[in-house]
Amino acid sequence: MHEYDDKTVIPELRSQLGLSLGNGSSMLKKAYFSAPSIDINDYDRIVLCMSGGKDSIACLLNLIDIGVDLSMVELWHHDVDGREGSTLMDWPFMADYNRQLAAAFGLPIYFSWLEGGFEGEMLKEDSYSRPHHVETPDGLITLDRDTRRAKPGTRMKFPQVSANLQTRWCSSALKIDVGRRALNNQSRFDGKKVLFITGERREESSNRAKYNQLEPHACDRRAGRKARHVDSWRPVLHWSEDKVWDALRRHSVIAPVPYRLGWGRSSCMKCIFNDAVIWATLRHHFPGSLDAIAAYEERFETTINRNRISILDVSKQASPLEIGDEEAFIQAMKREYSLPVIQNSSNWILPPGAYAKTGCGPS
Ligand code: SF4
Known part of the structure; x- marks a missing residue:
């Protein structure tokens, strides 16, 4: 299942967005296959994608273990069902759990979502995708779609395991794309060096085993007008599941529901x-x-x-x-x-x- 995302969804998304998502092909920036420890003080801001699962929690605990100043860290969580009333897919407690997890560590958490969530996107019928909503330190921003460039589309079916992003769309539409727009549309990141952390592990799939541990993020524009330097770091990429559970145990984090x-x-x-x-x-x-x-x-x-x-x-x-x-x-x-x-x-x-x-x- 991970392999499907890695081999099909992510590469298709890369070409669809015209972006580098990690093969280091754009702008000649260096990618590191192995980077278990990096100079974290080099960064102005650390964004940690927090799903509420054990691996993203392990990423946070690793930051604590290596002595990171937590005032640099913020958590991002993408609400799969949106905030418009749908309860089709996600655990009902997941948003509140993430809120309380952040509070337990004294960290800010910013939620973002596609309006209407999974269900709204699935019911799209000859219409445009809805806006994204992104919480920021300055309040909620709404990112409308550029209807001059986008075309109306129809889903009217569940995402399918298929080679076509039009039919297997949930992770990209509800998470990857939301995070990308949240990074691209906050001027507070311009001229800054941002570390974007996610919790993939090599053990999860043979393709994930080939991931780079540190590389320029798709939203990196260090050489551009915005001078926004964004690196993607996967601190637990080389971790075993044993090590993940041990981190939760050492830090007394109860296993999520x-x-x-x-x-x-x-x-x-x-x-x-x-x-x-x-x-x-x-x-x-x-x-x-x-x-x-x-x-x-x-x-x-x-x-x-x-x-x-x-x-x-x-x-x-x-x-x-x-x-x-x-x-x-x-x-x-x-x-x-x-x-x-x-x-x-x-x-x-x-x-x-x-x-x-x-x-x-x-x-
Ligand atoms: S693959 Fe789709 S349905 Fe499954 S967890 Fe990800 S977003 Fe939810």
Whole structure:
């Protein structure tokens, strides 16, 4: 699943945007395959993309371990469902969890989203994509679409695992593109040296194993009029999953709820890459949670599953996970995150989802 993003989505996005997304081909800037430690004091600002999953949390803990001045750091989180009322895909608590995680470390967090989120984009029918909304230190900005250059489009189906970005669009439309515009449209980054941190790990896929650890970001314009220097750094790229969980344990960060429920990854609750076990778990433990997706599959006459098996039928192909963590289970469907984020390390518990292969695909 990661390989699909790495081999197909990212390269297509690169050509679609006319940007370098990491092969170092543009502007002759150097990329480093291995850069586990860098001179972090070289930067004016550190932007850390915080999904709320273990790997992005590990990135933050690594910054603390290497003694970074946290006043340089801000967290960014992309709301997959937007803020206009859709609850189709993501965990209800995810925004609040990220808010509380940031507060626990005394860090600012800025949310950004595509208006209407996943559902709004999916229902696009002969119309333009909606604006992006980006929280900034100076307030919320709205980034409209340039309708002189963009063309109206139609989705009316779930993103599909396909070689075409028109049909497999969620990560790019809801995350990568939102982050790109958030960087490009804040003058506070002009003339500054920005470090953009994400939490990919080489262990996750054979293609991710080939990633550079430090390279110019797609939004780097160091030689341009804006003199905006943006480097992309993946500090946990070489980490094992052991090392990630150990960082959470050492810093007393409780495993996020999806892992406590048994998910191997923390991404959208109803990720299109969920396997049959997760769909079965959703149907069994969260009755009704698949209804909206099933209704869309009928309306679009297109299933998420490439073998044209409806989501309800996929969910009957496996046995659900047993969920033993009552506290996490109660939290799962609440919008307000009411559990602690940090807990005394002597009580720290490795969650059932640790090392599990079950769960979601690209985030
Ligand atoms: S987590 Fe899954 S559904 Fe959500 S944006 Fe990523 S690939 Fe798409």
